[in-house]
Amino acid sequence: MARVLRILTPHRLLRCYHGTLWNMANLQDDAQQIFRSAVSAVLPPRMLQRALSVRERGGSAVLECGGREIPLDNNLHLVGFGKAVLGMAAAAERIVGRHLVGGVISIPQGMQDSLQRAERSSAPYFLDWITNLLFLFLVLCSGGGSALLPAPLPPLTLQEKQTISQQLAQRGATIQELNTIRRALSSLKGGGLARAAYPAQVVTLILSDVIGDDLEVIASGPTVPSAHSAVDCLQILDKYNLSGSGSVDTAEVVISRGPPEGPNRFSHVHNILIGSNLIALQEAERESQRLGYLPLLLSNAISGDVTVVSRFFALLARVIASILGSDPHQAQLEQEILSLASTMAIPSFNLAKQLQEVKKASNIHAVCALFGGETTVQVRGEGKGGRNQELALRVAMEWQQSPEGMMECEVLFLSGGTDGQDGPTEAAGASCYPQLVAHAMGDGLDVQGSLNASDSNGFFSQFQKGRHLLVTGLTGTNVMDVQVLLVRRQAKDP
Numbered sequence: 001m002a003r004v005l006r007i008l009t010p011h012r013l014l015r016c017y018h019g020t021l022w023n024m025a026n027l028q029d030d031a032q033q034i035f036r037s038a039v040s041a042v043l044p045p046r047m048l049q050r051a052l053s054v055r056e057r058g059g060s061a062v063l064e065c066g067g068r069e070i071p072l073d074n075n076l077h078l079v080g081f082g083k084a085v086l087g088m089a090a091a092a093e094r095i096v097g098r099h100l101v102g103g104v105i106s107i108p109q110g111m112q113d114s115l116q117r118a119e120r121s122s123a124p125y126f127l128d129w130i131t132n133l134l135f136l137f138l139v140l141c142s143g144g145g146s147a148l149l150p151a152p153l154p155p156l157t158l159q160e161k162q163t164i165s166q167q168l169a170q171r172g173a174t175i176q177e178l179n180t181i182r183r184a185l186s187s188l189k190g191g192g193l194a195r196a197a198y199p200a201q202v203v204t205l206i207l208s209d210v211i212g213d214d215l216e217v218i219a220s221g222p223t224v225p226s227a228h229s230a231v232d233c234l235q236i237l238d239k240y241n242l243s244g245s246g247s248v249d250t251a252e253v254v255i256s257r258g259p260p261e262g263p264n265r266f267s268h269v270h271n272i273l274i275g276s277n278l279i280a281l282q283e284a285e286r287e288s289q290r291l292g293y294l295p296l297l298l299s300n301a302i303s304g305d306v307t308v309v310s311r312f313f314a315l316l317a318r319v320i321a322s323i324l325g326s327d328p329h330q331a332q333l334e335q336e337i338l339s340l341a342s343t344m345a346i347p348s349f350n351l352a353k354q355l356q357e358v359k360k361a362s363n364i365h366a367v368c369a370l371f372g373g374e375t376t377v378q379v380r381g382e383g384k385g386g387r388n389q390e391l392a393l394r395v396a397m398e399w400q401q402s403p404e405g406m407m408e409c410e411v412l413f414l415s416g417g418t419d420g421q422d423g424p425t426e427a428a429g430a431s432c433y434p435q436l437v438a439h440a441m442g443d444g445l446d447v448q449g450s451l452n453a454s455d456s457n458g459f460f461s462q463f464q465k466g467r468h469l470l471v472t473g474l475t476g477t478n479v480m481d482v483q484v485l486l487v488r489r490q491a492k493d494p
Contacts, residue, residue, distance in 0.1 A: 027412035028431050030291050031484045032470060034284045034368065039418050041283035042207070042275040042477045044087030045094075051205055051274040052095050061099065063136075065203055066272040072096070075135045078103030079126065079193075081149055082142030082219055083419065084207050087476040089140055092205075096138070104129060105140070106148040123151035123188060130196045137202045139193070143209025143478050145219025151187040153253050161185050164242060164250060171240040182220060184233040184254050189220035194269045201268050207275040209478045211301045211373055212347070215271055225266050230254050276300075277372035277479040280418060284370050284482065293368035293486065294361055296354050301347045302373030302483065306391045309375050312340055313391075313413055313485060314398030317434075318405035320367050320487040323358050325408030333405055366488040374480045383455020386423025388415040388481055389469075390456040392430040397447060400437035412486045416470045419478035425457040429470040429481070436468070 040046065053064045054072060061072040076099045080089050089105050106122040126149065130137070152161040164185065168178050183190030194202055204223040206215060215224045233254045237243040243251040277300040285295040302309060315337045322330040334355060341351050358367060377387045395413050399406070416422070416429030437447050440463050450459035460469045 027410060027433070027486050027488065028414070028468070030288075030293075031412055031414040031431055031486055033291070034288050034370075034484050035414060035416050035470065035482055036472070037287035038280040038284035038482045039420075039472070039475050039477065042280050042418065042479050044084060044476055045091045047207065047275045047477075048088060048091035048095060048205070051272060052092065054096055054099065063096065063099075063203070065205075066270055068203075068270060070136060070201060070203065072099045072136075074099055074101055076100050076138055077133060077135050078105070078138050078140065079130065080105035080140035081107075081122075081126075081222075082140070082145035082207070083108055084142035084477045085140050085145070088142065088205070088207070092138060092140065100138075101135075106145075108144055108148070123149045126193070127151060127187060127196055130193065130200075133197075134200050137197055137200055139202055139204040139223055141204055141219045141222065142207040143218065145222070146182070146189065149186070149188045149193075149220070149222060151192070153185055153187050156185060156250075156253050167242055168236075168240055171242075173236070173240055177236045177239075179217060179220065180226075180228050181233060181236055183216075183226050184228065184230070185250070186220065188222050190216070190226035190228075191221060191224055191266065193222035194224075194266055198268055202270065204269065204271045205274045206271060207477065207479065208273060208277070209480055211277075211303060211480070213273055213276050213278075215273065223266075223269050223271055275477065275479055277418075277482070280479050280482060281370050281372050284484065285368075288368035288370070288484075291368075293366045293488075294358065294364045296358070296367060296369045298351065298354055298369055298371055299346050299349050300372040301349070302371045302375065302481075303346075304344060304375060306375050306377050306387060306394055308344065310391055310394035310398055312337070312344060313371075313483065314395050314402070315340060316369060317395075317399070317411045317413065317485055317487055318402070319355065320358060320369065320485075321409035321411060322405040323355070324365065324367065324487060324489045325405075327405045327408070329405055366486070369485040369487075371483040371485075372480060377454070379454050380451075381453030381455065383450065383453040383458050384423070384425055385454050385456035385458070386417070386421075386425055386427070386429070388417055388422040388429030389425070389427060389460055390451070390454070391415045391483075392432045392468075393447065393451060393456045393459060396432035396434075396436040397451070399432075399434040400447075403434060406434055408490055410486075410488045410490055414470060414484045415481060416472070417478075417481050418475060420472040420475040423457070426471065427457060427460070427469045428472045428475075430456070430460045431468050431470065436463075439464075 055062050062069040063072050085105050086107050208218050210217050281297050285297045288295045319333045319337050322333050375387045377390050392415050412433050414431040420428045422429050
């Protein structure tokens with residue numbers, strides 16, 4: 001009887017049913033918990049509590065933010081724009097209380113990024129309202145704010161500005177060049193909002209959704225002075241033969257904005273970064289350590305096409321597994337991934353040093369590698385999916401084609417969007433494991449066909465009843481994507 005009971009323990013059962021399902025469920029729980037902890041660090045209430053406080057002293061009060069103390073006396077107006085601003089505004093209102101006397105925020109309609117009619121009308125309202133007040137402004141800024149502030153410099157119309165942007169894109173302008181021109185042709189972007197608010201004090205709390213956290217780029221920097229001169233902008237327009245296009249002389253509009261402002265012209269502004277991908281990853285790092293993993297926070301700047309990025313993640317899992325399992329191919333695998341990483345141009349990325357940390361760690365049986373950033377996907381078919389779900393599916397395909405180095409370890413990869421929406425789907429992302437493709441083929445599913453049709457969501461919805469989808473609902477925040485790679489040495493059978 002004792003022998004029968006021993007055979008039916010969960011650890012034995014997983015050998016009989018799809019190889020590793022029980023352990024994968026355990027790893028998946030850990031990965032999702034780590035991901036959710038990352039998101040929790042950049043939710044509006046928590047961010048605002050870190051950034052803002054009101055201290056009452058006798059009959060007076062001060063607003064404490066970013067090391068500054070600003071007198072408060074029922075004189076605070078709130079301005080906000082972006083996808084995460086609704087929650088940020090509610091949290092700010094709870095903190096400042098009676099001192100908030102007015103405000104206006106602009107948020108997208110629904111789940112899509114399309115410019116709605118109501119959004120077009122909000123920018124002129126912002127300008128009129130801000131220009132006529134001389135109080136303290138608390139500005140809340142998050143990704144998506146740029147699309148909500150379309151206020152072209154007169155006499156340029158919104159349609160003319162959009163046409164210039166479209167022509168630049170069609171003629172091969174980079175995203176950096178496009179953003180430079182968009183800021184130069186706007187009344188609110190590129191520091192325009194701060195100029196309109198002068199001489200009122202402006203405190204801007206910023207949630208970053210861009211790699212590098214460049215404040216000038218986030219929502220096109222409405223309270224951040226532009227680093228680009230009129231000459232820079234004219235060179236871009238000349239490069240693409242657009243300086244004199246349209247019924248309005250675009251060059252004259254650019255010149256009318258004047259030279260770049262120095263820091264003294266923005267002395268009334270205090271910009272504070274309160275949320276970023278790095279902050280989310282640091283919380284994930286703490287959570288993974290609490291769960292018993294050796295955490296490796298490797299990069300918050302992952303970008304590029306998922307076909308390349310998936311090869312990197314799949315190979316990294318094999319390298320870490322080879323270290324934990326003392327695989328004889330370890331040195332060869334390391335050389336392969338260091339070579340691949342060198343082609344990806346990831347800023348401040350020292351993978352060789354991090355791998356040495358794993359080798360030096362004693363009694364380590366599990367590793368959690370953490371990444372963040374934003375990849376890109378080439379849409380090939382008419383299916384439904386998103387960059388995170390496609391990345392997970394492509395990692396699984398890479399493992400199917402090259403399983404070497406992982407025989408002694410359990411491995412799981414998860415990729416998710418911190419906003420809770422991956423493409424036009426209700427999932428934030430998905431997770432995968434090395435045997436996923438084999439199990440899917442056994443269930444009659446065509447993984448390669450799903451990738452060819454850009455139907456990663458369709459695949460994960462069907463596979464094992466959608467259990468590998470990451471579904472969080474809309475989170476109310478956005479600091480790009482988070483990737484969690486878990487590698488755990490298998491326990492030896494007694």
